Amino acid sequence: xxxxxxxxxxxxxxxxxxxxxxxxxxxxxxxxxxxxxxxxxxxxxxxxxxxxxxxxxxxxxxxxxxxxxxxxxxxxxxxxxxxxxxxxx
Amino acid sequence: xxxxxxxxxxxxxxxxxxxxxxxxxxxxxxxxxxxxxxxxxxxxxxxxxxxxxxxxxxxxxxxxxxxxxxxxxxxxxxxxxxxxxxxxxxxxxxxxxxxxxxxxxxxxxxxxxxxxxxxxxxxxxxxxxxxxxxxxxxxxxxxxxxxxxxxxxxxxxxxxxxxxxxxxxxxxxxxxxxxxxxxxxxxxxxxxxxxxxxxxxxxxxxxxxxxxxxxxxxxxxxx
Numbered sequence: 001x002x003x004x005x006x007x008x009x010x011x012x013x014x015x016x017x018x019x020x021x022x023x024x025x026x027x028x029x030x031x032x033x034x035x036x037x038x039x040x041x042x043x044x045x046x047x048x049x050x051x052x053x054x055x056x057x058x059x060x061x062x063x064x065x066x067x068x069x070x071x072x073x074x075x076x077x078x079x080x081x082x083x084x085x086x087x088x089x
Numbered sequence: 090x091x092x093x094x095x096x097x098x099x100x101x102x103x104x105x106x107x108x109x110x111x112x113x114x115x116x117x118x119x120x121x122x123x124x125x126x127x128x129x130x131x132x133x134x135x136x137x138x139x140x141x142x143x144x145x146x147x148x149x150x151x152x153x154x155x156x157x158x159x160x161x162x163x164x165x166x167x168x169x170x171x172x173x174x175x176x177x178x179x180x181x182x183x184x185x186x187x188x189x190x191x192x193x194x195x196x197x198x199x200x201x202x203x204x205x206x207x208x209x210x211x212x213x214x215x216x217x218x219x220x221x222x223x224x225x226x227x228x229x230x231x232x233x234x235x236x237x238x239x240x241x242x243x244x245x246x247x248x249x250x251x252x253x254x255x256x257x258x259x260x261x262x263x264x265x266x267x268x269x270x271x272x273x274x275x276x277x278x279x280x281x282x283x284x285x286x287x288x289x290x291x292x293x294x295x296x297x298x299x300x301x302x303x304x305x306x307x308x309x310x311x312x
Binding site: 004005006009051054056058060061062065081088 | 120122123124125207208209210211214231232233234235236237238239249253254255256257258259260261264266297299300301303304306308310311312
């Protein structure tokens with residue numbers, strides 16, 4: 001799981017590797033990341049059971065909105081990118 | 090082909106073929122604000138033949154921190170009119186086609202070689218994305234917010250679209266942004282547009298470049 005831009009600065013970490021015995025959901029993976037970092041990062045990324053609209057999560061370059069949202073399963077080898085999209089011009 | 094003196098310091102660098110291609114190419118810059126000021130200016134200064142500029146807004150004082158085509162004397166004037174005049178002052182032989190319009194489904198996208206997205210919100214970007222996809226014109230996307238920004242290049246039928254990548258994102262208004270970031274992201278967009286037109290070097294087709302000037306990070310994600 002890789003963090004980019006301001007998220008990386010806020011969390012103080014660029015990426016976390018997980019060893020998965022079985023697929024987990026994105027939500028579960030974020031909980032695992034929170035445990036690893038010792039801080040609840042779901043508050044930064046989620047609004048209840050939805051992704052915050054100021055956050056993007058891609059699995060292997062695909063927006064999880066096109067997959068199964070926070071219930072999307074993450075498999076060994078998948079790369080998860082988390083970052084804030086920039087909308088201004 | 091005779092190289093005008095203004096282009097002397099880069100024409101050899103990019104090569105005669107590329108220079109000729111640029112001179113015979115056209116680009117549409119959607120939004121002539123922060124990103125668009127830089128993109129339009131760099132495309133003109135590098136030698137593009139025709140530039141279409143699209144914007145419905147007038148210059149305001151609070152634009153002057155980052156919209157580097159404009160000065161205090163331009164406040165109250167339409168951006169496309171000021172930009173067209175200024176770009177012609179820099180490169181007299183360039184063809185500028187101003188469109189004093191907002192990007193909307195009714196906008197008749199001209200048959201340009203590349204579209205450069207310098208808009209300031211995702212709703213209008215999604216419309217531009219559909220217009221470019223309909224005509225199968227490649228699109229260079231850039232966006233900025235606070236200290237961070239992103240750039241990608243869309244080739245329809247080959248890559249994901251802007252709607253695919255940024256589905257469901259927040260559509261914030263009046264975003265605070267660090268002025269040096271704006272010109273940096275605009276410069277990368279201009280560079281990608283030129284590389285696309287000339288088929289130069291590895292491009293950001295199918296890749297998302299993420300920049301954060303506060304953290305000093307530049308990353309690329311495969312899309």
